[in-house]
Amino acid sequence: MKFAKRMERMKASEIRELLKLTAQPDIISFAGGLPAPELFPVQEIAQVSHDLVLKEGRQLLQYATTEGRPALRAKIAQRMADKYNTVVDKDDILITTGSQQCLDFAGKLFLDPGDVVLCESPSYLGALNAFNAYEPRFVEVPTDNDGLIPEELDKILAATPRCKMIYVIPDFQNPTGRTWPMERRRAFMEVVNKYDLPVLEDNPYGELRYEGEILPSLKSLDTKGLVMFLGTFSKIFCPGLRLGWVAAEHKVIEKFVQIKQSADLHTSNFDQGVADAYMESCDLDAHVKDIVALYRHRRDLILKEMAAKFPAGCEWTHPQGGLFLWLTFPEGVSALKVFNKCIEKKVAGVIGDAFYPNDKTDRSMRINFSNMPDDRIAEGVSRMAQAIKECM
Amino acid sequence: MKFAKRMERMKASEIRELLKLTAQPDIISFAGGLPAPELFPVQEIAQVSHDLVLKEGRQLLQYATTEGRPALRAKIAQRMADKYNTVVDKDDILITTGSQQCLDFAGKLFLDPGDVVLCESPSYLGALNAFNAYEPRFVEVPTDNDGLIPEELDKILAATPRCKMIYVIPDFQNPTGRTWPMERRRAFMEVVNKYDLPVLEDNPYGELRYEGEILPSLKSLDTKGLVMFLGTFSKIFCPGLRLGWVAAEHKVIEKFVQIKQSADLHTSNFDQGVADAYMESCDLDAHVKDIVALYRHRRDLILKEMAAKFPAGCEWTHPQGGLFLWLTFPEGVSALKVFNKCIEKKVAGVIGDAFYPNDKTDRSMRINFSNMPDDRIAEGVSRMAQAIKECM
Numbered sequence: 001m002k003f004a005k006r007m008e009r010m011k012a013s014e015i016r017e018l019l020k021l022t023a024q025p026d027i028i029s030f031a032g033g034l035p036a037p038e039l040f041p042v043q044e045i046a047q048v049s050h051d052l053v054l055k056e057g058r059q060l061l062q063y064a065t066t067e068g069r070p071a072l073r074a075k076i077a078q079r080m081a082d083k084y085n086t087v088v089d090k091d092d093i094l095i096t097t098g099s100q101q102c103l104d105f106a107g108k109l110f111l112d113p114g115d116v117v118l119c120e121s122p123s124y125l126g127a128l129n130a131f132n133a134y135e136p137r138f139v140e141v142p143t144d145n146d147g148l149i150p151e152e153l154d155k156i157l158a159a160t161p162r163c164k165m166i167y168v169i170p171d172f173q174n175p176t177g178r179t180w181p182m183e184r185r186r187a188f189m190e191v192v193n194k195y196d197l198p199v200l201e202d203n204p205y206g207e208l209r210y211e212g213e214i215l216p217s218l219k220s221l222d223t224k225g226l227v228m229f230l231g232t233f234s235k236i237f238c239p240g241l242r243l244g245w246v247a248a249e250h251k252v253i254e255k256f257v258q259i260k261q262s263a264d265l266h267t268s269n270f271d272q273g274v275a276d277a278y279m280e281s282c283d284l285d286a287h288v289k290d291i292v293a294l295y296r297h298r299r300d301l302i303l304k305e306m307a308a309k310f311p312a313g314c315e316w317t318h319p320q321g322g323l324f325l326w327l328t329f330p331e332g333v334s335a336l337k338v339f340n341k342c343i344e345k346k347v348a349g350v351i352g353d354a355f356y357p358n359d360k361t362d363r364s365m366r367i368n369f370s371n372m373p374d375d376r377i378a379e380g381v382s383r384m385a386q387a388i389k390e391c392m
Numbered sequence: 393m394k395f396a397k398r399m400e401r402m403k404a405s406e407i408r409e410l411l412k413l414t415a416q417p418d419i420i421s422f423a424g425g426l427p428a429p430e431l432f433p434v435q436e437i438a439q440v441s442h443d444l445v446l447k448e449g450r451q452l453l454q455y456a457t458t459e460g461r462p463a464l465r466a467k468i469a470q471r472m473a474d475k476y477n478t479v480v481d482k483d484d485i486l487i488t489t490g491s492q493q494c495l496d497f498a499g500k501l502f503l504d505p506g507d508v509v510l511c512e513s514p515s516y517l518g519a520l521n522a523f524n525a526y527e528p529r530f531v532e533v534p535t536d537n538d539g540l541i542p543e544e545l546d547k548i549l550a551a552t553p554r555c556k557m558i559y560v561i562p563d564f565q566n567p568t569g570r571t572w573p574m575e576r577r578r579a580f581m582e583v584v585n586k587y588d589l590p591v592l593e594d595n596p597y598g599e600l601r602y603e604g605e606i607l608p609s610l611k612s613l614d615t616k617g618l619v620m621f622l623g624t625f626s627k628i629f630c631p632g633l634r635l636g637w638v639a640a641e642h643k644v645i646e647k648f649v650q651i652k653q654s655a656d657l658h659t660s661n662f663d664q665g666v667a668d669a670y671m672e673s674c675d676l677d678a679h680v681k682d683i684v685a686l687y688r689h690r691r692d693l694i695l696k697e698m699a700a701k702f703p704a705g706c707e708w709t710h711p712q713g714g715l716f717l718w719l720t721f722p723e724g725v726s727a728l729k730v731f732n733k734c735i736e737k738k739v740a741g742v743i744g745d746a747f748y749p750n751d752k753t754d755r756s757m758r759i760n761f762s763n764m765p766d767d768r769i770a771e772g773v774s775r776m777a778q779a780i781k782e783c784m
Contacts, residue, residue: 001590001618002556003647004504004526010650034455042449050442057434061630063426097489097634097656104655108525112396129654133500134396164394198393226393238453240661242489255395258402262521263496264489268660269632 005113009132015125015354018339022348028380031348033174033323034371039291040238041282048277053270060273066261068095068245069272075279076231076245083207086220086229088247094256095267099204099232099244103130103167105259106200106228109252110164111136118156118166118197120148122355122364124174127167127202136164138357145317147173147180150187157195165198170218172205172322175355175366179320182215189221199227205322207236207288210296212320225249233275235323236288241271295323295370302369302377309385311392316367323370326352328363333391335362341387347380397505401524407517407746410731414740420772423740425566425715426763431683432630433674440669445662452665458653460487460637461664467671468623468637475599478612478621480639486648487659491596491624491636495522495559497651498592498620501644502556503528510548510558510589512540514747514756516566519559519594528556530749537709539565539572542579549587557590562610564597564714567747567758571712574607581613591619597714599628599680602688604712617641625667627715628680633663687715687762694761694769701777703784708759715762718744720755725783727754733779739772 022031053060067073070090077090096102103126111117111134119128121140128138139160142152148168157163168188170180180188192199201218219229225248232244246256260266278284299319306316306327313330327349329335339351352364372380414423445452459465462482469482488494495518503509503526511520513532520530531552534544540560549555560580562572572580584591593610611621620640625633638648652658670676691711698708698719705722719741721727731743744756761769 001588001644002502004500004502004507004556006504007501007647007650010647010654032455037450037454040449040453042445042453045449045453046442046445049445050438053434053438053441057432057437058429059632061432061434061437061632062429063424063626063631097660100654101656108396109399110394110396112398115396126654126657133651133654164396196393234455239455240451240453242656242658242660252393255399255402258399259525262402262492262518262525263655264493264634265518266634268489268634268663270666271660271662274662 006133006135009135015351018351021343022350026346028347028372028376028383030367030369030372030380031350032371033368035235035239036294036370039294041278041287044278044282045274048281049274052273052277056273060269062269064266064269066257066266068093068267069269069276072272072276075276080229080231080247083214084203084217084220086217088219092250092253093245093247094253094260095272096244096246096260097264097267098234098239098242099202099230100126100130102230102244102246103127103200104133105246105256105263106165107131107134108259109255110198114162115164116160116162118153118163119357120168120173121359122175122352123167123357124169124202125354128357131167140356140358143178145178146184147178148184148188150184150191153188154191154194157191157197163195163197165200166192167200167202168218169202171203171215172208172319172324174322175324175350175352176326177317177319177322177324179215185215185218185221189218192226193224196224197226200230201227202230204232204235208292208295208323209321210292210299219247228252236284236291237275237278241274242268243271243275298369298372298377301374302367302381305378305381309381311385311389314388323368325367325369327365327367329388330392333388335365337391338365338387341390342384345383345387347383347387349384398525398527401527407743410743413735414742418738420739420764420768420775422759422761422764422772423742424763425760427627427631428683428686428762431686433670433679436670436674437666440673441666444665444669448665452661454661456658456661458649458658460485460659461661461668464664464668467668472621472623472639475606476595476609476612478609480611484642484645485637485639486645486652487664488636488638488652489656489659490626490631490634491594491622492518492522494622494636494638495519496525497648497655498557499523499526500651501647502590506554507556508552508554510545510555511749512560512565513751514567514744515559515749516561516594517746520749523559532748532750535570537570538576539570540576540580542576542583545580546583549583549589555587555589557592558584559592559594561594563595563607564600564711564716566714567716567742567744568718569709569711569714569716571607577607577610577613581610584618585616588616589618592622593619594622596624596627600684600687600715601713602684602691611639620644628676628683629667629670633666634660635663635667690761690764690769693766694759694773697770697773701773703777703781706780715760717759717761719757719759721780722784725780727757729783730757730779733782734776737775737779739775739779741776
């Protein structure tokens, strides 16, 4: 059998092998990006599922429109307005099988082999993998503690042909946990407006803010129809229902719909119905408040533990929300070496190099803090501190 | 915005516009491919959903493995053995968001721009659309009333460079309703073995047989690991849960899994759990028997009505199962003209040319018979007969 050329780029990588090590059952894992399952509204979902199937089973279990359940699209539009000051028409929203699917579709929509995708350096591994199937070249835009640096983006766009789109996560970025301040957002939009560059704004964690105010989305600042906003129910509801969405200009959504139709016809109608019915009869805002309270506590705890236990020279970000922080080891300490030592001690993070499509630094690690109870967080940080010390 | 080259091929087509006309609510539509919703096991699904979420909500609603729910994969493997005499290891099955997603993934796995996909002439429109995103060239293999003609395939393979895969539907084909007899299956496998050609065997309707015995799948005759078998729960359970699968050689499934991971992480865990729990606590075989009884009745009715009402010179297939039959108009009668006349009279089929990637004949129409009660079938055939007569 002869596979397509793209498969050479998608083959098992060193990173993939390392990630497998983190999935051993007896490990304290800061490696995943899993929500806390103890907060899933199990009772409510059992009830709304039951009632929904009885009420509208014949429609719910039948084929449905590619665009998605109209009532759910209306609720999403309302929520984007309420939470992110972002006004979109419900007909300019496509519901997808998780927001991961939007990343794949964006690659399909924009990328011919050799085209350039711009991304923050570092960026979300899953997005890089999704785009990779369309054989682009990645150009990394430098970042600092306030996220992407617009002046650097401007320089790159002026000098780089075939830039087709930019992928960014302005809120509580994966993997760094950084958030772009308001001035950065405005400056970024000025640059992309200058070049008419399509923007994929990925916002999976935006509602999970532990301090400060929610900032307006890039989409809400968009005057030229360049921004595609990606949202998901995975972090505010549950990820086992695969529900994400993209909101964009109508002519762009039409293309996404065409792609969706040939890719999987439509998103699970059952999942869509359950989310819709839950939002109808339960209080999603109250549920998100519970999530925020728990994750804030875990963030505070892990920050405290790290400050108390990690050796001098380690640095880490202070995320205002989301699921991750970014740990940087002292000069001369190899993250790969620490990672291997951590695995010996049954604790894991994700090695930072996984998040750079081109440049590697071997100085960093992504740490997730949403999934673990207090005692495991404390014990995990202790083990990791020991591993770091042994590598110094 | 500059879209990828592939989007030029995916833009709104004449066919798409015609299909929109068939979706008007007051129309008697033989155009869709919808299961009969009155048979969906609504009560049972309400109950198993409720119980399942209560029992294992924290796992069910969490992220899951890309490959799919292990217990469901085991049940699928068992069912393939029982129904199609096809032995596959459960670990060589990937669960997908409907079997439509397998078509997209197969395109991604095998096709570089300009590569050749072979298909039956005519073939399933949704598959052609899925492959189209990967910019192949389609070569149509001639068929007769027993399906694909192996000798013709042999000639094409001998003469055509860059043949990367063949897509076939041996059982109750969409759109023609034809089934390949046993000798055809063997002869086909001899030809593909000679050329080591990967085969996508799409089998969405195989269990819906109204006469005769279920024939062994191509996969069950495969000695060289060339066949990828695509299955779905859409026609034997319900399509609103998006659940399909591909079963193939392990090294091929590994590639599908990589593609799936970057495309949407995994199929809805809720949908997978519900199908699994239903098969565990209810009787899927008895349910399929009910479907077969109803569709057999509707097939018999539409065949009788057509024989009584259609003018001389019309011909149509006698499907042994599935959802469709293929209507051919007398020489000189344009299917497009009949289609437009039908729409005037509020009845619809799908114009046959939709199912040919290259050659057009304008002589045929696909007719679905699974979705409509008796009186609508009778009235729809009357209207269509009148439309045909007016076009002669």
